[in-house]
Amino acid sequence: MMKELVRLESISKRYVMGRTVVTALDEVSLSIHEGEYVAIMGHSGSGKSTMLNVLGCLDKPTSGRYLLGGLDVSTMDDAALSDVRGRRIGFVFQSFNLIPQISVLANIEVPLFYLGMPRPQRHPRSSALADLVGLGHRKDHKPTELSGGQRQRVAVARALANDPLLILADEPTGNLDTRTSQEIMELFDDLYRRGRTIILVTHEDDVAGHARRVVRLKDGKVDSDSLSARGLAESKAAQT
Amino acid sequence: MKGLNKVGDIVLLGLSSLAVHKVRSGLTAMGILFGVWSVIAMLAINEGASYESQQSLRQMGSDNLLIDSVKPSADESGAAQARGVLNYGITWSDQRTLIDNLPGVVRWTAAHRTQKSAQNGTKLIPCQVIGASPNYLDLGRLALVAGRFVSEADQTLCRNTAILTVSLARRLFGPDDPLDKVIRLGGESFRVVGLVDQPSRTMAAVPSELAMNLIFIPSATDKNRFGEFTVINTGSSRSRERVEVSQLIVQLADEKTVLNAAKVVRSLLSRSHDKRDYDITVPLELIEQRAKQRRLWNIMFFTVASISLLVGGIGIMNIMLASVTERTREIGIRRALGAKRRDIIVQFLVEAVTLTTVGGLTGIALGFAVPPVVQTLLKIPALLPAATMIIPFLMAVIVGLISGLYPAMRAAQLDPIEALRHE
Ligand SMILES: Nc1ncnc2c1ncn2[C@@H]1O[C@H](COP(=O)(O)OP(=O)(O)O)[C@@H](O)[C@H]1O
Numbered sequence: 005m006m007k008e009l010v011r012l013e014s015i016s017k018r019y020v021m022g023r024t025v026v027t028a029l030d031e032v033s034l035s036i037h038e039g040e041y042v043a044i045m046g047h048s049g050s051g052k053s054t055m056l057n058v059l060g061c062l063d064k065p066t067s068g069r070y071l072l073g074g075l076d077v078s079t080m081d082d083a084a085l086s087d088v089r090g091r092r093i094g095f096v097f098q099s100f101n102l103i104p105q106i107s108v109l110a111n112i113e114v115p116l117f118y119l120g121m122p123r124p125q126r127h128p129r130s131s132a133l134a135d136l137v138g139l140g141h142r143k144d145h146k147p148t149e150l151s152g153g154q155r156q157r158v159a160v161a162r163a164l165a166n167d168p169l170l171i172l173a174d175e176p177t178g179n180l181d182t183r184t185s186q187e188i189m190e191l192f193d194d195l196y197r198r199g200r201t202i203i204l205v206t207h208e209d210d211v212a213g214h215a216r217r218v219v220r221l222k223d224g225k226v227d228s229d230s231l232s233a234r235g236l237a238e239s240k241a242a243q244t
Numbered sequence: 245m246k247g248l249n250k251v252g253d254i255v256l257l258g259l260s261s262l263a264v265h266k267v268r269s270g271l272t273a274m275g276i277l278f279g280v281w282s283v284i285a286m287l288a289i290n291e292g293a294s295y296e297s298q299q300s301l302r303q304m305g306s307d308n309l310l311i312d313s314v315k316p317s318a319d320e321s322g323a324a325q326a327r328g329v330l331n332y333g334i335t336w337s338d339q340r341t342l343i344d345n346l347p348g349v350v351r352w353t354a355a356h357r358t359q360k361s362a363q364n365g366t367k368l369i370p371c372q373v374i375g376a377s378p379n380y381l382d383l384g385r386l387a388l389v390a391g392r393f394v395s396e397a398d399q400t401l402c403r404n405t406a407i408l409t410v411s412l413a414r415r416l417f418g419p420d421d422p423l424d425k426v427i428r429l430g431g432e433s434f435r436v437v438g439l440v441d442q443p444s445r446t447m448a449a450v451p452s453e454l455a456m457n458l459i460f461i462p463s464a465t466d467k468n469r470f471g472e473f474t475v476i477n478t479g480s481s482r483s484r485e486r487v488e489v490s491q492l493i494v495q496l497a498d499e500k501t502v503l504n505a506a507k508v509v510r511s512l513l514s515r516s517h518d519k520r521d522y523d524i525t526v527p528l529e530l531i532e533q534r535a536k537q538r539r540l541w542n543i544m545f546f547t548v549a550s551i552s553l554l555v556g557g558i559g560i561m562n563i564m565l566a567s568v569t570e571r572t573r574e575i576g577i578r579r580a581l582g583a584k585r586r587d588i589i590v591q592f593l594v595e596a597v598t599l600t601t602v603g604g605l606t607g608i609a610l611g612f613a614v615p616p617v618v619q620t621l622l623k624i625p626a627l628l629p630a631a632t633m634i635i636p637f638l639m640a641v642i643v644g645l646i647s648g649l650y651p652a653m654r655a656a657q658l659d660p661i662e663a664l665r666h667e
């Protein structure tokens with residue numbers, strides 16, 4: 005059995021809006037192990053993004069405990085959380101979130117920069133990552149000179165830069181057409197095969213089909229948690 | 245080591261984002277540039293002007309006291325006018341009392357002035373004749389240009405020797421060498437033995453049209469030949485004046501005794517004179533007064549110039565705030581990828597401080613042009629002491645820090661999730 009990487013214990017996230025309280029996450033408990041490929045699904049407003057933000061240490065839960073790689077991150081302050089994000093998390097966003105004024109390589113290097121990696125070491129790493137995601141010929145381009153699919157590839161390369169424990173993607177294909185979505189998902193499949201732990205949020209069954217495990221949220225609660233078709237096939241193959 | 249490396253990189257990051265917005269950065273830096281430049285210009289002009297006046301005061305000697313006889317105002321002089329003679333000024337008895345009673349007198353000299361006409365051939369030029377002793381050259385701060393000044397031998401033998409100011413010599417002799425020539429003065433012949441420069445300050449109450457035309461003769465000769473009377477021709481009427489001592493210059497041991505001596509002089513003279521027919525000049529007091537005045541001017545200049553720097557600072561803060569808003573998303577991205585609040589603060593501060601520093605340095609560079617430009621255009625001196633450079637520069641850096649700090653803090657306080665959602 006692989007090591008437990010994520011452990012959520014009765015995690016709640018509530019927003020107070022004047023008199024009403026919105027419960028985005030309601031006593032969620034969940035465990036994810038190293039090397040898993042998990043899709044989080046659910047209707048709009050079911051709390052998927054909130055969950056991913058908590059998992060990514062961008063947001064702090066209102067109550068509950070969150071252990072990331074055995075480290076309790078639910079009590080950490082802002083600086084410590086920044087550090088955890090910088091060292092252990094790789095984010096891929098729906099809207100790419102690249103910095104428009106700087107080159108592809110410079111974008112990939114941003115996490116390395118805040119890790120304090122010296123410039124001479126950053127460069128070969130970002131260059132190798134650009135090659136990995138198939139953008140070897142676009143290294144010095146600005147994000148605005150790239151297509152949506154290419155931009156998301158840069159984002160994936162950037163998410164890998166700090167060699168994270170966990171890759172988190174919030175609707176990574178939400179802004180892409182079917183074909184490029186397919187290409188990006190192949191990139192994730194590839195990362196999965198290399199042993200990366202991936203959690204992605206989606207409301208598309210096609211996309212979720214790439215994952216091995218599907219967690220469904222409903223009104224901030226875990227509605228179901230089961231293996232996908234691929235996951236079933238894989239576990240059967242493993243048993244025989 | 246790792247931390248230092250990161251700070252260095254964040255500095256580079258700040259610089260590169262300035263390079264992205266060249267026009268905006270340039271305009272912002274310009275605000276500071278003019279602020280710094282105007283501080284420098286004002287300080288330099290003020291410094292130059294005060295240096296000049298200090299210099300002319302120092303020429304009178306900061307350890308000297310000058311006591312001049314002056315003609316009392318018309319209503320005061322009425323009573324003193326006996327038998328058509330106006331009697332006024334420092335008397336020989338005053339002179340004796342002062343010299344005997346002043347503490348710390350090192351040297352002193354007395355001069356007597358009469359109004360006459362100097363004649364060379366057909367040229368007749370009104371002038372001031374000053375009976376002086378040899379040490380007047382030094383105490384009166386005269387600069388000998390040619391020949392010699394009054395000598396001891398001149399005094400004992402009552403010689404008719406004369407020392408002219410350069411300008412008077414030129415008017416009397418034109419291009420000819422005046423030395424050893426003879427001029428007529430008050431019915432006597434005088435041999436020209438020396439030339440002096442126009443003194444920066446002669447005596448109180450010398451009519452300005454005559455201030456350039458000075459003739460120095462031995463005081464013994466003056467007393468012997470001309471006495472204490474001077475005849476004043478005003479239009480049709482003639483009046484006679486009698487002054488015993490026109491000017492008394494006392495040199496004291498040091499600057500400390502000067503102010504005390506001045507007090508003694510004032511009290512002694514006010515006791516023996518019932519009208520203001522004398523004038524006491526204490527160069528040291530004037531120097532101190534000017535210094536005080538200069539400090540006041542400096543404060544005012546500084547305030548005005550600081551306001552322009554402040555305006556530049558507000559410009560920077562404005563730009564930085566706009567930059568924070570414009571780059572909210574970028575800040576969110578950086579925070580999500582591991583940037584701490586501190587990293588964001590440093591990034592924005594570097595931008596602000598760089599803008600002001602570049603503006604400040606350019607302002608200082610242009611500041612070097614201030615003295616020559618001011619001198620040629622305004623005909624007033626300007627000086628650039630080190631403080632003129634350093635103070636505005638430090639001010640610019642501080643303005644940059646302060647005006648950058650608030651936007652930087654605001655950027656750092658943004659919630660990363662909110663920032664990422666920003667369009
Ligand atoms: N900053 C916020 N303030 C108030 N309510 C919020 C905030 N963020 C999310 N919510 C609410 O929490 C719920 C879950 O939101 P979210 O996690 O974004 O849903 P999903 O990503 O599944 O569409 C929604 O009802 C949303 O309105």
Ligand SMILES: [Mg+2]
Binds near residue numbers: 052053
């Ligand atoms: Mg969402």
